[in-house]
Every structure is written in structure tokens, then in C-alpha cells.
Amino acid sequence: MQLPTGFQRxxxxxxxxxxxxxxxxxxxxxxxxxxxxxAAHGTGVKEEIASMPGVYHLSIELLKREVEEIxxxxxxSVLLFGVPAHKDEHSSEAYAEQGIVQQAVRAVKDxxxxxxxxxxxxxxxxxxxxxxxxxxDGQIVNDDSLVLLAKTAVSHAHAGADIVAxxxxxxxxxxxxxxxxxxxxxxxxxxxxYSVKYASAFYGPFRDAAHSAPSFGDRKTYQMDPAxxxxxxxxxxxxxxxGADFLMVKPAMAYMDIxxxxxxxxxxxxxxxxxxxxxxxxxxxxxxxWIDERQVVLELLxxxxxxxxxxxxxxxxxxxxxxxRG
Ligand code: PBG
Numbered sequence: 001m002q003l004p005t006g007f008q009r010x011x012x013x014x015x016x017x018x019x020x021x022x023x024x025x026x027x028x029x030x031x032x033x034x035x036x037x038x039a040a041h042g043t044g045v046k047e048e049i050a051s052m053p054g055v056y057h058l059s060i061e062l063l064k065r066e067v068e069e070i071x072x073x074x075x076x077s078v079l080l081f082g083v084p085a086h087k088d089e090h091s092s093e094a095y096a097e098q099g100i101v102q103q104a105v106r107a108v109k110d111x112x113x114x115x116x117x118x119x120x121x122x123x124x125x126x127x128x129x130x131x132x133x134x135x136x137d138g139q140i141v142n143d144d145s146l147v148l149l150a151k152t153a154v155s156h157a158h159a160g161a162d163i164v165a166x167x168x169x170x171x172x173x174x175x176x177x178x179x180x181x182x183x184x185x186x187x188x189x190x191x192x193x194y195s196v197k198y199a200s201a202f203y204g205p206f207r208d209a210a211h212s213a214p215s216f217g218d219r220k221t222y223q224m225d226p227a228x229x230x231x232x233x234x235x236x237x238x239x240x241x242x243g244a245d246f247l248m249v250k251p252a253m254a255y256m257d258i259x260x261x262x263x264x265x266x267x268x269x270x271x272x273x274x275x276x277x278x279x280x281x282x283x284x285x286x287x288x289x290w291i292d293e294r295q296v297v298l299e300l301l302x303x304x305x306x307x308x309x310x311x312x313x314x315x316x317x318x319x320x321x322x323x324x325r326g
Contacts, residue, residue, distance in 0.1 A: 025306070026302055026305045026306045027305075028298065028301055028302055028305060028320070028324060029324075030073065030074040030075060030076075030317075030320070030321040030324055030325075031074065031075075031076050032301075032305065032310070032311055032312055033075055033077075033311075033312055033313075033314060033317035033320060033321065034077045034078065034079050034118060034271070034311055034312065034313040034314075034317065035070055035075050035077070035078050035079070035314075035315075035317035035318060036055075036078070036079045036080075036081060036313060036314075036315060037058065037063060037066065037067075037078050037079070037080055037081070037104070038055070038056065038057045038058065038081050038082070038083060038209055038210065039057075039058060039059075039060065039063055039080060039081070039082050039083065039100050039101060039103065039104035039107075040057040040058060040059050040082075040083040040100065041059065041083070041084075041085045041100055042059045043059050043060075043061060044059060044061075044062070045057055045058060045059035045062065046058055046059075046062050049205065049208060049209040050208065051204070051205035051208050051209075051276075051280050052205045052206075052208075052209055052276055052279060052280055052283070052315065053280075053283045053287070054283065054315070054319070055209065055279075055315050057083055057209070060103055060104065060107045061107075063104055063107055063108070064107050064108075064110065064111045067107075067108050067111045067112055067115060068111055068112070069318075070317075070318055070321070071111070071112045071114075071115060073318065073321040073322060073325065074321055074325070075317055075318065075321055076114075076115065076116055077115065077116035077117070077118060077311075078108060078115060078116070078117060078118065079118045079119070079120060079165065079313055080101050080104050080105060080108070080117065080118070080119050080120065080161075081101070081120050081125070081209075081210055082099065082100035082101035082104060082125065083100060083125065083210065083211060084099065084100055084125060084126050085100070087125075087126055087127050087128045088126075088127065088128070089127055089128065089129075089134075089135075090127075090148070091123040091126035091127045091134075091148055091152075092126070093126050094122075094123055094125075094126040094148065094151075094152040094155075095148065095151040095152040095154075095155040096155070097155065097158070097159075099155070101119055101120075101156060101159070102155060102156065102158075102159035103159075105117050105119060105156060105159040105160050105161050106159055106160055109160045116162045116163065117160065117161050117162050117163070118161065118162065118163040118164070118165050118192060119153075119156040119161045119163075119164055119165060120165055120167050121149055121152050121153045121156065121164050121165060121166040121167065121168070121177070122149075122152075122166065122167045122168045122212075123145065123148060123149065123152070123168065124168075124210070124212040124214070125210045125211060125212040128215060129214065129215050129216070130207075130212055130213050130214040130215045131214050131217075131219070132145075132167070132168035132169060132170070132219065132222060133145030133149075133168060133170050133222065134148065138216070138217075140170075140221060140222060142170050142171055142172070143172070145168065145170045145173075146170055146172055146173055146176040147176075149166060149168055149170065149173055149176065149177065150173075150176045150177050150179070150180035150181075151180070153166065153177045153180060153181060153191075154180050154181060154184045154186065157181060157184065157186040157189045158184075161189070162189070162190075163189065163190050163191070163192050163245075163246075164177065164181070164189060164190075164191055164192070165191070165192040165193070165194060165248075166191065166193060166194060167194040167197065167250075168194075168222070169194070169197050169219075169222040169223050169224075170222060171238075172242070173193075174191055174193050174238075174239045174242035174243055174244045175242035175243065177191055178191060178242065178243040190245035190246065191243065191244050191245050191246070192244075192245065192246035192248065192271060193239040193244035193246065193247060193248060194248050194250055194273070195235050195236050195239040195244060195247045195248055195249075195262075196224065196232040196235050196236060196247070196248065196249045196250065196255075196258060196262060197223050197224060197248070197250045198223055198224045198225070198226045198250065198251065198255065199218065199219050199220045199223035199224060199225065199226065200223070200226060200250075200251050200254075200275070200277075201277065202251045202253075202254070202275045202276065202277030202278055203251075203275055203276060203277065204276070204277050204280075205276035205277055205279070205280045206275065206276035206277075209276065226254070229257065229258055229261060232249070232258050232261065232262065233261065233262075233265055236262050236265065236266055237266075240266060240268065244268065245268065245269075246268055246269045246270070246271055246311075247262055247266055247268045247269070247270050247271070248270070248271040248272070248273055248313075249262055249270070249271075249272055249273070249309075250272075250273035250275060251273060251274070251275040251277070251278060252272040252273055252274045252275070252278065252304055252309070252312070253274065253278045253300065256303065256304070256307040257307075259272055259304065259307040259308050259309050260307050260308050262308070263307070263308025263309075264308070269310045269311065270308060270309050270310050270311070271309060271310070271311045271312070271313060272304040272307070272309035272311070272312050272313070273312075273313045274300070274301070274304065274312055274313060274314040274315070274316070276315065279314070279315040279316060282296060282297060282300075282316075293319075294319075294323050297316050297319070297320060297323075298320065298323060298324075301314065301316070301320060
């Protein structure tokens with residue numbers, strides 16, 4: 001047969017590993033990863049979260065050991081969550097000086113002062129209702145919640161947090177946190193807003209981990225409807241206007257289009273949160289021998305960067321750092 005001529009030979013740039021490397025557009029770096037850690041009271045606690053193999057509740061001294069290990073691997077930032085000793089209607093451990101997150105912040109800084117410490121600012125793990133704001137007559141009350149959230153952020157800053165990350169999705173929280181931080185003298189502490197956070201079923205395993213499942217109802221009156229993308233731009237715009245320093249899209253895997261849209265519309269550093277359910281699915285498939293975990297995870301993390309994320313919060317950070325090291 002007479003072959004056509006003049007078609008493009010795209011395979012030329014794929015011929016050798018060296019050429020493929022030259023033309024690679026996005027490269028994963030260990031410094032892109034933010035590693036979530038769960039701090040718990042007690043000593044000698046290293047309790048694996050059943051639905052998240054490889055993720056643990058760690059008491060302070062074991063958390064310190066973990067920070068030594070990940071520092072050695074080149075991980076430069078952590079996101080701290082706490083499992084409080086008790087829950088009450090004022091979420092008082094969220095902003096207690098000896099609260100579990102406050103202790104964890106000091107512990108991380110003790111081991112590695114250069115580690116960038118980000119704290120999750122929310123109330124859901126600290127009150128018996130398991131909601132991200134204050135509950136009154138079965139409703140999640142917006143404005144009164146802001147007071148406690150701001151107090152929590154300030155207490156994290158006092159403990160030494162480098163960045164605070166509100167995940168509650170109350171309206172006005174960025175403005176409230178900014179004002180409170182500034183008044184307390186923390187003018188230079190940035191806010192990493194969970195700006196675009198969907199009401200997602202992919203948070204299931206995390207709620208086991210943080211003991212933070214809502215005791216009634218769901219989070220749909222404050223977290224976003226997964227069907228919406230224009231609203232993601234409104235949420236981002238509001239947070240930028242209120243003073244956010246970073247934007248975030250969460251979850252990440254099912255929302256790559258949103259990551260791209262936020263990237264194209266805003267110039268702030270953008271974080272993708274590769275959430276618990278996404279991690280657990282891959283772990284389960286890998287444990288069954290159905291996927292090659294290393295290759296699949298690196299492909300996925302690269303996908304987040306290609307979609308436009310600058311930073312990735314992922315439970316796979318430690319393993320990915322090991323894989324990247326080769
Ligand atoms: C707290 C919070 C949640 C996550 C991060 N911060 C849970 C939720 O909103 O229900 C989810 C993280 C994950 O699933 O990995 N509000």
C-alpha cells in the first residue's frame with residue numbers, strides 16, 4: 001500500500017528515556033508534599049487507623065520520631081490534626097494551650113525547627129456534635145462559630161504554627177481569622193484556606209481517624225455540592241478578598257477540573273488535598289495486588305501538578321518521598 005506522508009512523528013520525542021526526560025513538562029518533587037499527621041494524647045501510642053493502612057495516631061514522643069524520619073526523607077511540611085482527650089460543646093480543646101495540636105506543634109518544632117508546620121483549624125473533632133461549627137437547635141450557626149475558629153487559629157500561632165489552615169467552610173472565616181491573627185500580632189502568619197471543599201463521601205476514612213463524624217445530619221449546609229464548579233470560583237474569590245494566602249481544592253482526584261479552573265483564575269499558590277478515601281482505595285487495590293501502587297500513586301500525584309496544583313497534601317507523602325529517592 002502507498003503510505004500517507006507528512007503526518008506528525010510524535011514518537012520521536014518518546015524514543016529514549018533521556019529524550020522523554022528532556023521534554024517532561026511536570027516533575028514531582030518531595031518538597032511539593034504536605035504530610036498529614038494525627039497527634040494523640042498518652043505515651044507509646046501508635047495506633048493504625050483501620051481504614052487507612054500506614055496512617056497512625058501518634059502520641060507526642062512517637063510523633064517526634066516520625067518527624068525525624070520524614071525530615072530525613074526531604075519532606076518539608078506537615079499538616080497537623082489532633083485527637084483530643086475530651087469533647088465539649090465549646091470545643092474547648094481546639095484552642096487550649098495544652099491542647100493536643102498545640103503540643104504537637106511545639107514537638108515538631110523541637111525536632112526540626114525548619115519543618116513548616118501547618119495546622120488544621122476546625123471544630124468537628126472537638127465537640128460531641130461532630131460538626132465544623134457550633135450547633136444550636138439542630139443548625140450549624142455561622143457567625144458565632146467564627147469566634148471559636150479564630151481563637152483556635154490564634155492559639156495555634158501562639159504554639160508556633162507557621163501556617164493555619166481553616167477547613168470548616170463557615171462563611172467569613174478567612175476575614176475573621178485574619179483579623180484575629182493580626183490583632184494578636186501574627187501579621188506574618190499566612191492562611192491556607194480550604195477554599196473549595198466539597199461535601200464528599202471520600203472523607204469517610206478520615207472521620208474514623210479523627211473521630212469527627214457528624215452525630216446527626218451531614219455537612220451539606222456548609223461544604224459544597226459536588227455538582228458545582230462556578231461556585232468554586234465564588235468561594236475562591238471570597239477567600240482571596242478576605243485575605244487568604246493559599247487556595248485549596250479538596251478532594252483532588254474527582255476534582256481535577258476544579259484544580260485547573262482555580263489555577264486559571266487565581267494567582268495564589270494552590271494546594272490539592274488528596275483525601276483519605278482516595279488513599280484508602282489505592283491501598284486496598286494495592287494490597288490485593290490489583291495495581292502497582294508505586295506507579296499508580298506517582299502517576300496520580302503528577303496528575304495533580306499537571307492539573308495546576310503547586311502543593312499536594314497526601315497520606316502517600318512518605319512513601320512517595322522514598323520512591324522519588326529511588
Ligand atoms: C475537618 C477536616 C476533614 C478533612 C480535613 N479536615 C473532614 C471533614 O470535613 O469531614 C478530610 C481529610 C480527608 O478525608 O483526608 N473538617
